[in-house]
Amino acid sequence: MKKKSRFARYSMQDKALLITGYILLGLFVVAIIIPMIYIIVASFMDPITLQNKGITFDFEKWTLTAYNRVMSNAQIWVGFKNAVIYSVVFTVVSVFITLLAAYPMSRADFKGKGFFNAIFVITMFFGGG
Numbered sequence: 001m002k003k004k005s006r007f008a009r010y011s012m013q014d015k016a017l018l019i020t021g022y023i024l025l026g027l028f029v030v031a032i033i034i035p036m037i038y039i040i041v042a043s044f045m046d047p048i049t050l051q052n053k054g055i056t057f058d059f060e061k062w063t064l065t066a067y068n069r070v071m072s073n074a075q076i077w078v079g080f081k082n083a084v085i086y087s088v089v090f091t092v093v094s095v096f097i098t099l100l101a102a103y104p105m106s107r108a109d110f111k112g113k114g115f116f117n118a119i120f121v122i123t124m125f126f127g128g129g
Contacts, residue, residue: 043067 010018042050044062070076104110105117 007015007018038055041055043066044064045055046061046063046065049056049061101116101120105113105120107113
């Protein structure tokens with residue numbers, strides 16, 4: 001006995017809604033990917049050629065000059081170092097503080113559990129900025 005596909009089991013309205021959703025999702029993905037491809041291709045092109053002719057797929061006019069200029073800038077490496085340090089330190093601190101708060105909150109006899117639970121929930125919904 002042949003099984004019906006999952007799509008065949010839907011009503012006509014459900015199929016129309018699914019197809020519309022997939023088309024909108026596809027358009028959204030295309031609207032995100034095309035500018036990203038443009039940025040990546042433009043980053044390999046000579047700025048003068050890009051300004052005069054736009055995007056060309058003449059690979060002889062492509063250069064790595066932009067990447068050389070960015071990587072030779074000392075401020076980029078300071079930014080990378082800061083990003084790594086902040087990510088590691090704040091992750092460790094956040095896990096440690098969460099661990100210290102989770103144990104008392106798991107105890108039934110903890111006085112003030114309702115108050116602190118409300119504080120934690122409020123801060124989850126409303127960020128500090």
